Amino acid sequence: MEKLIEDTAARIFMEQTEDANKLWAALEESGFTRAWVPESLDGFGLPLEDGFELIRMSAKALTAVPFAETLLANYFLATVDQHLPGAKFTLCTTTDSLDNIPFADSADYLLRLERGTIEVWRFNLVDQVNELSGNSAGQIILEGESPVIAAAAPDWLSSNVYEQMGALVRSAQLCGAMEHILSITLQYTSARQQFGRSLAKFQAIQLILTRIAAQTASSCAALQYAVMTPQLSQAPDWIAIACAKAKASAAAGLVVTDAIQAHGAIGYTQEYMLSNYIHRIWRWREDFGGETYWQIKIGQHYTQPDSGSLIEDIFGQTNTKC
């Protein structure tokens, strides 16, 4: 990613995170919410991997606006030449269910894919549901008789692709959160003293931190590869994404357990900043398929009666597989 873009993003996320309205305005103004929209459609036209990097940064900064959802929604909308300036979007994170929609109290529209049609709906919040979510998820009902926008999606944009791109977005967020948890846990265990020395000096604590580091590093490696596989306006490599999401979802749970353990009781409080990451992780790891969902798909893929060999795929000729 270009330095200028990265610096701008860092500044926006760092300075504006306190005030959701200001943050949103800055993200809109910078063009980041339209990072994946081609310039010909008035977008930023960044490569996909850069958008994922922005998402990772936003996760580290605990942005409390539907930035990642809107980025992806705008990408989908652009495939049918549509644009709703300034709108905040949310997405269906579990197949077609409206029971647990993120940002249900602050997003303007829901974008979903129904039988090959991209639909944009206004909606109403029925009930605040998920206490894990941190970001006010809720049950919604769609408003009105028909969507605000309904347009036939391009062939490549199937409901699988909707789910896969969503999974990749959540993987990037999970990785950002894990990286940040590693940093704060290191800082905390270095600063906190017990028995006359800092916790970080105890081998048992080092064991915990190396476990966090190992989970984080392997998730990031899988993510880094997976974000290179989708091309703009093409179906992505689903196995690479499945590997990334399964890894990140499983890893994040382990990282949370270890981070709380290394912190002691303070790690279990709402006030301490760790809790904000933990809330999000507990939601993100389930969205667009948790680890088991993707693990099953991968496992089944390699044990179908006619499946190819693992060697071919893992060390493949083309390296487009996982």
Next chain:
Amino acid sequence: MAVTSSMNHFNFPLAPSTEAENSLRAEVREFLQDEIKTGGFTPGADCWMSESCPEFSAKLGARGWLGMVWPKKYGGHERSPLERLVVTEELLAAGAPVAAHWIADRQTGTQILRFGSEQQRQSILPRMAAGTCFAAIGMSEPQAGSDLAAVQTKADKIPTGWRLSGRKIWSTGAHRSDYMIVLARTSPADGRNRQVGLSQFLVPLQAQGVEISGIKDIAGNVHFNETLFDGVELEADALLGLEGNGWAQCMGELVLERSGPERFLSNFVLLDRALISLRGQLDKHGAAILGELITTLNALRLMSRSIARQLENGLSPDTEAALVKLIGNSFEQDVVTRVRQLLSTIPRDQWPDELAPMLDQSIFRLPPGTLRGGTSEILRGMIARQLGMR
């Protein structure tokens, strides 16, 4: 809430594969499939330590797949570390008998290239690249395991060169090797700093006074050894590199030793064969277990490629290598446990012939993964240091 800029503790830049690599991979794979078909070898687990076959090593040498990254003038092939990785990955994935040459090709040859005399390079490296000259590692001693700086083997200067006395232990393949790089003390430690005063020696194992005795591993096989150096007289140029620089050289050697794909692919061959038997046999729970293994394998492979890329760029990604070895060794344990569990749902008499011995072999050959090349505990210490905890 402010963002504290999150430090990047580890560096695993992506290393996309090239056309040259892909065609090399196809070539190696075809050769290996032919070898298996024509009875050249039977695939085995932990092949890089447990399956030795000098004839096979010579075949690889003839094809230019040993000493790949060394200069041509020493019999090498001036290929990139990533190309070498393609070859080692394929060999491991096929369970080929590569133990005879593995250490020479992976680390000893490169140490000779870095620190050996011109005469040593010219006389030894071409034979190593041909797969006809093998090597062993002489680091550990009975009293110096993880605490390597405690080595007591010593080398004294004599008019004709050096006299080496002491005892090395656990040296894999020493009984069928030509050379061993020995870490020995050449001058006393500087107070508590024991890393000074150590030097590396390139010792011909047929020299007078070298006595090698095999140690049976848990399966009863002799593959590692105790080596006694009873006043062995060495020529002056047996000193590898600089006198007193042994510790630093040895750490460089350990990066070569730790950074390869053998730290997570030792029993890939078991997983690969088991998959065939598991086709159409797994319920969702079983599929998820398998899927989890594959996601970890995917991540490890990407990280391992990244390490090769960094070596190519002249970097020394030692902590990254430690991390990959740590995760990789635990992955290898999971492979055996999970495959054993998954296969248990299929009656043994329905397994293909080669599967049962391969599983047993994998179980027997699994335990040392987390010990050899630095224990997991020691690797965690390295990683903790990188994280600033020490």
